[in-house]
Amino acid sequence: xxxxxxxxxxxxxxxxxxxxxxxxxxxxxxxxxxxxxxxxxxxxxxxxxxxxxxxxxxxxxxxxxxxxxxxxxxxxxxxxx
Numbered sequence: 812x813x814x815x816x817x818x819x820x821x822x823x824x825x826x827x828x829x830x831x832x833x834x835x836x837x838x839x840x841x842x843x844x845x846x847x848x849x850x851x852x853x854x855x856x857x858x859x860x861x862x863x864x865x866x867x868x869x870x871x872x873x874x875x876x877x878x879x880x881x882x883x884x885x886x887x888x889x890x891x892x
Contacts, residue, residue: 815876817860817861817864818861818865818868818870819858819861819862819865819870820869823858823861824865824870824871826848827844827845827862827865827871827874828833829846830844830845831871831873831874831892832888832892834859834889835889836888836889836890836891837888837889838877838886838887838888838889839879839886839887839888839889840884840885840886840887841845841859841862841884841885842855842886843860844874844887844889859885862867863876863885866887871891873890873891873892874887874889875887875888875890876888
């Protein structure tokens, strides 16, 4: 699978857009945000890095990186649509 130079693929971005539209505004870790599909993602570390890069690059509107948990996991804020 091609990872588009460290970013999410178009298919992965589309899945995240669907999840974002169904999510309430608030702060989420990536496993919380993708709760229904997280168990099916094989390489969670790599996916998390690519998700962060895609969010920082503005490829997923309505989602911003907003900090870290005390266990050093990224926190993302989902804004109202």
